[in-house]
Amino acid sequence: MTLFAPPAPIIAQTSEGKGFPVRRLFCIGRNYAAHAREMGKDPTREAPFFFTKWADTVVPSGSTIAYPPETANFHYEAELVVAIGKGGRNIAEADALSHVYGYATGLDMTRRDLQFEARDKGRPWDTGKNVEQSSPLGLIHPLTETGEITKGRISLTVNGEVKQDADLTELIWSVNEVIAYVSRFYRLEAGDLIYTGTPAGVGAVVTGDEIVISVEGLTPCTVTVGPKADD
Template sequence: MTLVFEPQRPVLIPTVGDGHFPVRRLFCIGRNYEEHAREMGTAPDPEAPFFFTKFAETVVGDDATIAYPPGTANYQYEVELVAAIGKGGRNIRVEDALSHVWGYAVGLDMTRRDLQMEARGKGRPWDAGKNFEQSAPVGVLTPAQSFGLPTRGRIELKVNGEVQQQGDLGDLINPVDRLLAFLSGLYTLEPGDLIYTGTPAGVGPVVPGDVMVATVEGLTPLTVTVGPPQP
């Protein structure tokens, strides 16, 4: 018997100007703000960026309602600056790295924190805590030339109108150019890759009905509502 599968449709996110950006892979940087590293119980380490990956299928867009995921009782938000790769490369130099960025957006790295911490305690991969359906909301992409250099600017998350996370891009332990140089030493970065650059302190849980509004100064805000669990 020959099995025939429908080809997977590309995951597209909107861009300023009514275009669309096809997503390839997600690289998510962990513990890239000092205070967040400390609240996760680890010491900041500027010499060794830490990352994990997510499937492209985890991406959802602005104004989405995402289901409260199964298997967790501690579903948490992490607001992040997202860099979208427009020009691929391997062993990219730090001084050339930002020329490979097509644009920037606000993102959320949604996390089943209890599953992540359980895996971390056992020295196991974090996939169940991080890489699951609808766990990577991302907003409208702004072209890099319109946003400017990602070296400063307020980053913030409100839940039901109350500020829960706030920081500044200038506080990134490893800024975007160093992250791209590091990752390109391990992988060939390709157009369509998204780099989630890390979250400031203040992560916490959400429940069905909560509305999250994520902002980075100069970018289109991202609004996401937590829905009930899927039946």
């Protein structure tokens, strides 16, 4: 007997109409040089770094997401998302693609003021990044449909105005490198999502704004910012 019912799993959707149970999120930081600079850091290929988010931060395209509490600077970050379909530890870069189920457009919404406060104090970023409804996700397109994605436009608009516009060739660490690196620290499992980083041009949104994230060859992801969250 359990004290209460366990929460329902988060099921993302694929372009084939199948459910994709989400397990964990790994998010790569400062993976575009121009974005690293706008965050006040010099870009480097010394090593990737990443943070994690809960699976239940994922919401589907078409959602209205609540403006979260304790922030006055809620930022968008457009991302190419990699969906893992086969587990493994210490995955070689040459084998990384065999662990990919597919790709999706995604969004890493951030309480930027709380992130910067934590960063400046040398504290974890959880309150800035691991936020309810902060990981909108478009349809996951299987690798068999798209082939390996290594280039193509990634962009984001707010109310129709282009705010982020780059190419996936600008990634500092490729998808294969990122998979290999993360798998050194955690055994990747089917259902894991890797958010691969955002280009320059991040900025704040307010209630009522519509955000559209596009990656060439994938279905766009659209969300609307709703009123402030309440209990």
